[in-house]
Amino acid sequence: MADLTVRAAPPGPDKAAVGPQPTGALRRRKRTWHVHLLLVATCFVLCAPVLYALLAATQNNAQLFSFQLTPGESLARNFEVVWESRSLGRYMWNSTVVAVAITVGKTITALLAGLAFVYFRFPGKWFVFGFVLITLMMPTEISILALFRIVSGLGWNDSTLGLTVPFLASATGAFLFRQHFANLPAELSEAAQLDGANPLQFLVRILIPLSWNTIGALAVIQFVYGWNQFIWPLLLISDQREQLVQVGLGSLTQAGQGQAYGPLMLGAVLASIPPLVVFLALQRRFMNGFALTRDK
Amino acid sequence: MLYPVMLPLFGVTAAAGAAVGIRAWRAAGYSPRIGAVVGATAGLLGPLITMVPLRGCTFEPGRGPVDVALGVVAFGVGGAVAIGASAWVARTIARETGRVRTPAQQLSAGSFRAGIGTPLAFLAPTLAVLVLFLYWPMLETLRLSTRLVRLSAPNQPFVCLDNFTKLMAPTFSPLAAWLTIGFVVAAGIVAVLGRSDQDSALAVRVRGWLGGLALLAWTTAMFGANYRGVFVTTLILTAGTVIVGLIAGLAIAVLVSQPVKGQGAYRTFLIWPYAISPPIAGILFFVIFDPLAGIAGHLVETFTPFTLPSYRADGTLARSVVILASVWKTLGFNILFYVAGLQNVPTDVIEAGQIDGANTWQRFRHLVLPSLSPITFFLIVTNVTYAFFEVFGTITYLTAGGPSGATTDAMSALIRAGQVQGSFGDGAAQSLILFAMVLAVTFWQFRVTGRRVSYGS
Numbered sequence: 001m002a003d004l005t006v007r008a009a010p011p012g013p014d015k016a017a018v019g020p021q022p023t024g025a026l027r028r029r030k031r032t033w034h035v036h037l038l039l040v041a042t043c044f045v046l047c048a049p050v051l052y053a054l055l056a057a058t059q060n061n062a063q064l065f066s067f068q069l070t071p072g073e074s075l076a077r078n079f080e081v082v083w084e085s086r087s088l089g090r091y092m093w094n095s096t097v098v099a100v101a102i103t104v105g106k107t108i109t110a111l112l113a114g115l116a117f118v119y120f121r122f123p124g125k126w127f128v129f130g131f132v133l134i135t136l137m138m139p140t141e142i143s144i145l146a147l148f149r150i151v152s153g154l155g156w157n158d159s160t161l162g163l164t165v166p167f168l169a170s171a172t173g174a175f176l177f178r179q180h181f182a183n184l185p186a187e188l189s190e191a192a193q194l195d196g197a198n199p200l201q202f203l204v205r206i207l208i209p210l211s212w213n214t215i216g217a218l219a220v221i222q223f224v225y226g227w228n229q230f231i232w233p234l235l236l237i238s239d240q241r242e243q244l245v246q247v248g249l250g251s252l253t254q255a256g257q258g259q260a261y262g263p264l265m266l267g268a269v270l271a272s273i274p275p276l277v278v279f280l281a282l283q284r285r286f287m288n289g290f291a292l293t294r295d296k
Numbered sequence: 297m298l299y300p301v302m303l304p305l306f307g308v309t310a311a312a313g314a315a316v317g318i319r320a321w322r323a324a325g326y327s328p329r330i331g332a333v334v335g336a337t338a339g340l341l342g343p344l345i346t347m348v349p350l351r352g353c354t355f356e357p358g359r360g361p362v363d364v365a366l367g368v369v370a371f372g373v374g375g376a377v378a379i380g381a382s383a384w385v386a387r388t389i390a391r392e393t394g395r396v397r398t399p400a401q402q403l404s405a406g407s408f409r410a411g412i413g414t415p416l417a418f419l420a421p422t423l424a425v426l427v428l429f430l431y432w433p434m435l436e437t438l439r440l441s442t443r444l445v446r447l448s449a450p451n452q453p454f455v456c457l458d459n460f461t462k463l464m465a466p467t468f469s470p471l472a473a474w475l476t477i478g479f480v481v482a483a484g485i486v487a488v489l490g491r492s493d494q495d496s497a498l499a500v501r502v503r504g505w506l507g508g509l510a511l512l513a514w515t516t517a518m519f520g521a522n523y524r525g526v527f528v529t530t531l532i533l534t535a536g537t538v539i540v541g542l543i544a545g546l547a548i549a550v551l552v553s554q555p556v557k558g559q560g561a562y563r564t565f566l567i568w569p570y571a572i573s574p575p576i577a578g579i580l581f582f583v584i585f586d587p588l589a590g591i592a593g594h595l596v597e598t599f600t601p602f603t604l605p606s607y608r609a610d611g612t613l614a615r616s617v618v619i620l621a622s623v624w625k626t627l628g629f630n631i632l633f634y635v636a637g638l639q640n641v642p643t644d645v646i647e648a649g650q651i652d653g654a655n656t657w658q659r660f661r662h663l664v665l666p667s668l669s670p671i672t673f674f675l676i677v678t679n680v681t682y683a684f685f686e687v688f689g690t691i692t693y694l695t696a697g698g699p700s701g702a703t704t705d706a707m708s709a710l711i712r713a714g715q716v717q718g719s720f721g722d723g724a725a726q727s728l729i730l731f732a733m734v735l736a737v738t739f740w741q742f743r744v745t746g747r748r749v750s751y752g753s
């Protein structure tokens with residue numbers, strides 16, 4: 001357990017008879033109270049930037065400059081600027097397409113790779129494994145300029161293909177599933193083979209239903225990754241109508257004078273909603289499948 | 297081209313290869329003679345990996361000392377890659393032929409009976425994407441780093457290592473030089489003192505840290521005036537993000553692991569900034585710290601006698617705000633992993649410590665912290681990677697690299713070289729410097745955590 005002091009035995013019905021117990025219980029409750037206070041304060045500090053963004057999103061510049069701490073009435077106007085004249089909606093749609101494509105594609109390629117690594121023996125497996133393993137040390141960003149030249153050479157500038165295809169597979173996903181499958185009992189595949197199932201049937205009927213936590217964890221990571229892409233669309237996309245949201249938000253910033261803060265904050269808030277929704281919807285699976293059940 | 301200078305270098309790599317080979321193949325259960333032959337061959341052929349593409353140009357007559365030194369490094373890297381690969385092959389062959397048994401072999405139970413075609417078909421999409429969009433760009437980066445690339449010019453002349461030497465213009469930084477000497481001397485003192493000391497594990501660790509710092513200071517001293525600023529900025533932003541982020545993450549993880557009601561809700565509230573993007577973190581802090589409209593300056597003015605200077609004019613403050621924004625953004629991830637790690641700390645060990653009379657801090661320092669070290673090293677690598685590559689998005693919206701370059705980090709410089717100036721050769725050379733740093737951190741993690749691979753991120 002994580003608590004650094006060992007918890008006292010849970011208060012049973014016989015505890016009251018012992019005598020000095022109430023003091024201990026009182027002290028324990030008092031300490032818990034402090035922990036709650038600290039936790040609430042920490043949560044508040046961590047949430048403060050976004051709370052302030054929510055506030056500023058409803059204000060006009062005059063209210064913002066006077067540090068008004070109550071909501072203003074400019075939400076509708078700010079929304080009009082963000083959604084209509086700066087077409088954030090279009091950017092968000094583009095990002096949704098790209099993030100969903102990357103999430104679905106990567107999950108499928110990773111499931112297939114995990115299946116091949118765990119349930120097959122073939123000559124040179126160790127070599128293929130090493131070949132994939134090494135890419136964990138090669139972040140895309142290292143060779144992003146060369147990647148840009150290659151993808152441009154394919155004629156994929158300003159296209160969804162250029163934004164998705166290079167990210168449809170990764171060592172991370174393959175290894176996540178490999179580790180998960182390797183921890184499942186071998187009897188599963190033996191039984192499936194006795195029943196005459198082929199590998200794909202085994203994957204769809206047996207493995208996937210047992211892997212929802214891992215799939216959910218990977219989906220959160222990949223959706224957030226796809227949605228938060230910044231450097232790559234910055235390089236690849238020059239046609240503003242095809243731009244993704246993280247770069248598109250730049251249209252709400254103005255150098256020097258005349259920065260409208262309300263729309264900028266509203267844009268930041270709106271652009272954070274989809275990844276947050278995915279995270280919150282899948283958070284139990286995310287924590288179960290990815291981090292909190294890491295063995296060792 | 298083969299120049300006479302290179303012959304002793306081949307001798308060195310061949311000898312090193314033979315030495316490594318004898319050890320590796322003997323450990324794998326083969327004759328050391330095979331090891332010596334294979335290792336020496338790897339040592340002789342390995343340098344060609346780098347020397348053939350470079351055409352041995354760094355050793356041409358008339359090249360300066362910087363070129364020769366870089367050439368020796370490239371030579372050594374080629375040799376080391378080949379020798380390391382040959383040792384890995386030895387180990388893998390031993391494992392595959394069953395000479396050394398490992399638990400991994402139990403995986404073979406329950407395999408499907410099929411030829412090589414079926415598994416390769418399943419692996420094909422992954423392999424195709426990795427080859428086309430990861431391996432090929434990597435090789436292309438290596439090639440471009442030796443070329444002069446201009447947007448309008450169709451041909452790309454070979455320029456040897458000029459793209460690298462350009463960054464290392466021989467200007468001398470006294471501060472970096474003194475720091476290097478200082479760290480080396482300090483490491484030496486620790487080494488001498490630690491020899492007699494009982495607590496020599498600590499001495500080894502301190503010496504390692506000092507050695508690493510000396511290496512960083514020396515690298516800083518090597519860069520010319522232009523790139524040194526970029527390199528130092530990258531180091532500061534990375535160190536700030538990693539150190540503050542890990543300490544704060546661990547502290548909050550300990551807090552949220554206390555057994556109180558509503559633990560799950562607290563966790564959600566603490567972890568969700570993970571889903572916010574680095575660019576949006578930049579936008580939020582851009583408004584919060586705005587010199588005129590920013591609420592941060594207003595709070596400082598209201599509650600303290602000070603006024604907050606404008607971060608758009610003050611370089612140190614600008615770097616601090618960038619670090620603050622990145623720490624805020626990465627904190628959720630760090631908390632998540634530390635909470636997971638704290639759950640795996642064995643309770644009986646803590647109880648034993650309590651019985652032995654260790655106080656809370658001692659239990660934390662000597663029992664909890666060591667058992668978290670695999671997670672800590674994993675987080676160091678992911679946070680360093682984040683600071684190298686993702687903070688770029690935060691910087692773009694928060695400071696745009698200013699004031700006067702104070703927050704222009706390696707990634708910003710690289711993107712500018714490629715996108716704005718169209719000099720992909722320079723960009724590729726800078727990419728490889730970052731790559732070398734990522735590799736250094738990763739190998740350090742592998743060494744310290746004993747080859748335990750952390751899957752994730």
